[in-house]
Amino acid sequence: MARVTLQSIADRVGVSRMTVSNAFSRPDQLSGALRERILAVAAELGYLGPDPSARSLATGTTGTIGVLWASDLRYALADEVSARFLGAVADELGHAGLALTLVPASVGGAVVPARDVAMDGAIAFSCDPELPALDWLQRRDLPLVYVDMVAPEGEVAITIDDRGGARAAAQHVVDLGHRRVALLTSGYGPEPGVVTGPLTASAARHRVITERLAGWLEPLVAAGIDPLVVNQPDDYSSAPLAAARMLDRPDRPTAVLCLTDVLAQSVLAAASDAGLAVPDDLAVVGFDDHPLTLRTRPTLTTVRQDVDAKGRAAARALLRLVAGRADSSLSVPRGRRLPVQLAVRGSTVGDGS
Amino acid sequence: MARVTLQSIADRVGVSRMTVSNAFSRPDQLSGALRERILAVAAELGYLGPDPSARSLATGTTGTIGVLWASDLRYALADEVSARFLGAVADELGHAGLALTLVPASVGGAVVPARDVAMDGAIAFSCDPELPALDWLQRRDLPLVYVDMVAPEGEVAITIDDRGGARAAAQHVVDLGHRRVALLTSGYGPEPGVVTGPLTASAARHRVITERLAGWLEPLVAAGIDPLVVNQPDDYSSAPLAAARMLDRPDRPTAVLCLTDVLAQSVLAAASDAGLAVPDDLAVVGFDDHPLTLRTRPTLTTVRQDVDAKGRAAARALLRLVAGRADSSLSVPRGRRLPVQLAVRGSTVGDGS
DNA sequence: AACCCTTTCTTTACCGATACAGAAATCCTG
DNA sequence: CAGGATTTCTGTATCGGTAAAGAAAGGGTT
Numbered sequence: 001m002a003r004v005t006l007q008s009i010a011d012r013v014g015v016s017r018m019t020v021s022n023a024f025s026r027p028d029q030l031s032g033a034l035r036e037r038i039l040a041v042a043a044e045l046g047y048l049g050p051d052p053s054a055r056s057l058a059t060g061t062t063g064t065i066g067v068l069w070a071s072d073l074r075y076a077l078a079d080e081v082s083a084r085f086l087g088a089v090a091d092e093l094g095h096a097g098l099a100l101t102l103v104p105a106s107v108g109g110a111v112v113p114a115r116d117v118a119m120d121g122a123i124a125f126s127c128d129p130e131l132p133a134l135d136w137l138q139r140r141d142l143p144l145v146y147v148d149m150v151a152p153e154g155e156v157a158i159t160i161d162d163r164g165g166a167r168a169a170a171q172h173v174v175d176l177g178h179r180r181v182a183l184l185t186s187g188y189g190p191e192p193g194v195v196t197g198p199l200t201a202s203a204a205r206h207r208v209i210t211e212r213l214a215g216w217l218e219p220l221v222a223a224g225i226d227p228l229v230v231n232q233p234d235d236y237s238s239a240p241l242a243a244a245r246m247l248d249r250p251d252r253p254t255a256v257l258c259l260t261d262v263l264a265q266s267v268l269a270a271a272s273d274a275g276l277a278v279p280d281d282l283a284v285v286g287f288d289d290h291p292l293t294l295r296t297r298p299t300l301t302t303v304r305q306d307v308d309a310k311g312r313a314a315a316r317a318l319l320r321l322v323a324g325r326a327d328s329s330l331s332v333p334r335g336r337r338l339p340v341q342l343a344v345r346g347s348t349v350g351d352g353s
Numbered sequence: 354m355a356r357v358t359l360q361s362i363a364d365r366v367g368v369s370r371m372t373v374s375n376a377f378s379r380p381d382q383l384s385g386a387l388r389e390r391i392l393a394v395a396a397e398l399g400y401l402g403p404d405p406s407a408r409s410l411a412t413g414t415t416g417t418i419g420v421l422w423a424s425d426l427r428y429a430l431a432d433e434v435s436a437r438f439l440g441a442v443a444d445e446l447g448h449a450g451l452a453l454t455l456v457p458a459s460v461g462g463a464v465v466p467a468r469d470v471a472m473d474g475a476i477a478f479s480c481d482p483e484l485p486a487l488d489w490l491q492r493r494d495l496p497l498v499y500v501d502m503v504a505p506e507g508e509v510a511i512t513i514d515d516r517g518g519a520r521a522a523a524q525h526v527v528d529l530g531h532r533r534v535a536l537l538t539s540g541y542g543p544e545p546g547v548v549t550g551p552l553t554a555s556a557a558r559h560r561v562i563t564e565r566l567a568g569w570l571e572p573l574v575a576a577g578i579d580p581l582v583v584n585q586p587d588d589y590s591s592a593p594l595a596a597a598r599m600l601d602r603p604d605r606p607t608a609v610l611c612l613t614d615v616l617a618q619s620v621l622a623a624a625s626d627a628g629l630a631v632p633d634d635l636a637v638v639g640f641d642d643h644p645l646t647l648r649t650r651p652t653l654t655t656v657r658q659d660v661d662a663k664g665r666a667a668a669r670a671l672l673r674l675v676a677g678r679a680d681s682s683l684s685v686p687r688g689r690r691l692p693v694q695l696a697v698r699g700s701t702v703g704d705g706s
Numbered sequence: 707a708a709c710c711c712t713t714t715c716t717t718t719a720c721c722g723a724t725a726c727a728g729a730a731a732t733c734c735t736g
Numbered sequence: 737c738a739g740g741a742t743t744t745c746t747g748t749a750t751c752g753g754t755a756a757a758g759a760a761a762g763g764g765t766t
Contacts, residue, residue: 005752026754050753050754051751055753057752057753058755059754059755
């Protein structure tokens with residue numbers, strides 16, 4: 001049984017192939033009666049609508065947007081905050097009838113997804129600017145939006161105010177009178193453990209880390225505080241261990257600022273194990289406003305970012321870029337830096353009871 | 354400036370277009386020297402490789418696999434366990450050079466992604482068997498793997514032993530001597546709150562819920578226990594409230610079996626707020642072995658499922674189905690039900706101290 | 707009745723590649 | 737050195753659609 005195509009339907013109905021195409025794609029181009037007849041025959045033959053690949057070739061649009069992810073997808077998605085971002089993007093694109101394709105960053109094998117997968121545009125999320133896969137996307141001249149990373153000059157970047165948020169977090173613990181402060185990060189340099197010597201931007205594997213570190217330092221330095229910096233191995237399952245070791249030191253900090261809420265939760269667990277009361281013996285601040293911050297006890301003080309808004313902003317900016325390709329009179333979207341907000345909860349300030 | 358195509362390269366080099374095509378896609382079909390020359394010219398002209406859409410049309414393969422998701426992507430992805438599954442699938446497909454496309458379930462507008470997006474196969478993950486978008490995928494006759502849901506007769510299904518896991522969890526609390534047991538679920542019927550009357554399979558909105566409820570009931574009924582069943586609204590942020598109300602009842606349960614670990618974490622929080630000691634006053638059991646189970650204090654007793662393995666199994670089964678389309682002599686993959694394991698931790702059994 | 711405008715359908719020309727069969731050149735083998 | 741096997745490259749047909757302009761038929765206006 002040969003495959004059903006526009007042609008076979010056209011033959012059966014006795015019209016031109018173009019008319020059948022219009023019946024599906026441009027209903028206003030033919031009479032209602034004929035359209036009905038064509039659709040009836042199509043249904044009878046089991047035709048499902050125009051072949052996506054063929055249509056892509058003819059129109060030059062694919063109906064899907066790519067997302068290039070920093071690291072191994074397996075780990076990236078296991079973070080609820082990133083996942084929510086992705087969900088928001090997918091949702092927003094879905095409204096525009098676009099699907100979302102996760103583009104593996106691999107460039108080794110015969111197939112290089114960043115080069116070989118069809119898409120109308122792409123979002124680079126939180127990835128290394130040097131990533132080879134990103135280079136492919138750029139060379140393809142696809143509409144591109146950069147999220148949570150440094151974008152090339154003139155490109156559209158969506159970020160949050162990481163530095164301002166970190167600054168507020170650090171100021172908060174300084175205002176509470178803490179003098180021995182630890183910074184718990186990850187992805188800073190190659191070695192886990194206590195970081196000695198001055199902090200350098202180049203050691204951070206990511207813009208987000210650089211910014212948050214810089215933000216934390218401002219109020220601390222102003223207050224004459226020299227923080228203990230601890231670098232956490234990427235493997236999150238060992239986080240409790242690193243946190244525990246930090247709390248075991250003779251100069252144990254009274255406040256810990258953490259790169260993410262998940263790291264902060266590990267600190268809460270370690271504090272509990274060490275018999276330390278939070279916030280009286282130890283204040284803990286996270287970052288991101290992960291949903292879990294409300295489920296921990298005490299609840300977690302954190303810097304709130306609106307990931308949904310970030311996802312929507314990225315999706316919308318990209319949609320405008322894509323539209324701008326077809327109609328150059330449209331205005332070009334501009335990058336945005338979304339505000340953040342310190343959310344003070346039980347892990348830094350007791351309820352007074 | 355006209356676009357660079359195979360033809361323009363062919364003209365420039367002075368060979369046939371077909372030879373240029375082979376230089377990219379089938380290197381063994383031409384001499385190394387010529388291939389070098391062609392690639393050099395291609396690079397010079399800024400050619401990036403064959404156009405994905407055109408190649409799709411000619412070869413009939415697209416290089417991407419679709420994933421159809423149960424609910425709104427925004428919420429679905431916000432669950433770390435689902436996200437990890439997706440990550441594992443993406444990772445496994447990535448090794449085979451395939452990208453992964455999230456297919457929005459929308460079927461309302463002009464574009465129906467499940468019908469219009471090009472893909473080589475699809476995974477239906479945990480969705481309503483009646484979903485219209487799923488129907489489109491089936492009608493397209495795409496290779497399809499069903500995960501965590503009831504599959505049509507003869508189709509490939511990957512599931513876990515939800516019932517057995519729930520049975521083990523319930524048996525565990527029975528063995529510990531608990532007699533007042535609560536079941537905390539969600540997605541059961543339309544109304545949140547205490548469920549009265551007999552449980553029915555049809556009220557559950559999902560196979561997973563049905564199975565876990567059934568598994569819990571077996572040991573409970575055998576022990577003559579009539580559990581308190583509480584249905585949680587889907588909005589996870591209200592979970593603490595529902596849990597708190599459950600612990601406020603005069604016939605407060607001494608053990609709670611939860612549909613997921615996230616729900617269980619809410620119960621831990623509510624217990625803490627109510628001044629109840631876990632596990633002495635209240636035992637809590639989750640489901641899934643979410644990474645957070647190790648970060649809570651006490652750590653959470655749960656039923657461990659291997660989401661990575663589930664993802665890999667689904668991806669591999671689908672890859673085999675896809676390969677089978679091209680070569681019908683290949684064997685057809687069979688469905689699998691992956692085992693689970695009770696992980697006893699601090700939320701049911703104290704450390705003896 | 708002449709004219710122009712719509713509506714409705716068709717014609718022609720691509721979109722950018724790959725499949726497959728065959729032709730020309732080269733290489734062995736005995 | 738004949739003859740078959742290889743290697744290397746080309747020609748033709750095809751994948752399944754859409755864009756854009758043109759032709760035919762009907763409708764209203766003056």
